[in-house]
Amino acid sequence: MIRTILKSNKKSLTLELPDDLVGKMIEIIAFSVDETKSIENDATPIEVRVGHLKDRLKGFTFNSGGYKFDRDEANDYE
Numbered sequence: 001m002i003r004t005i006l007k008s009n010k011k012s013l014t015l016e017l018p019d020d021l022v023g024k025m026i027e028i029i030a031f032s033v034d035e036t037k038s039i040e041n042d043a044t045p046i047e048v049r050v051g052h053l054k055d056r057l058k059g060f061t062f063n064s065g066g067y068k069f070d071r072d073e074a075n076d077y078e
Contacts, residue, residue: 002017015028
């Protein structure tokens with residue numbers, strides 16, 4: 001699978017396929033994405049991409065400090 005997000009300044013693009021896709025039916029889809037919400041291009045250093053993900057997921061964290069799972073209590077159906 002290939003996924004690339006880029007900004008084109010011309011009407012024509014060339015896509016080079018990996019060897020495992022040669023000779024197979026493939027689907028190519030092109031649509032515009034919101035630049036402020038798009039996933040960073042693979043050329044971006046991983047530290048930058050991880051930083052962006054941490055910023056986006058900040059509100060979805062869960063602190064399980066002090067929680068202890070009790071299997072007996074979980075299986076007590078009475």
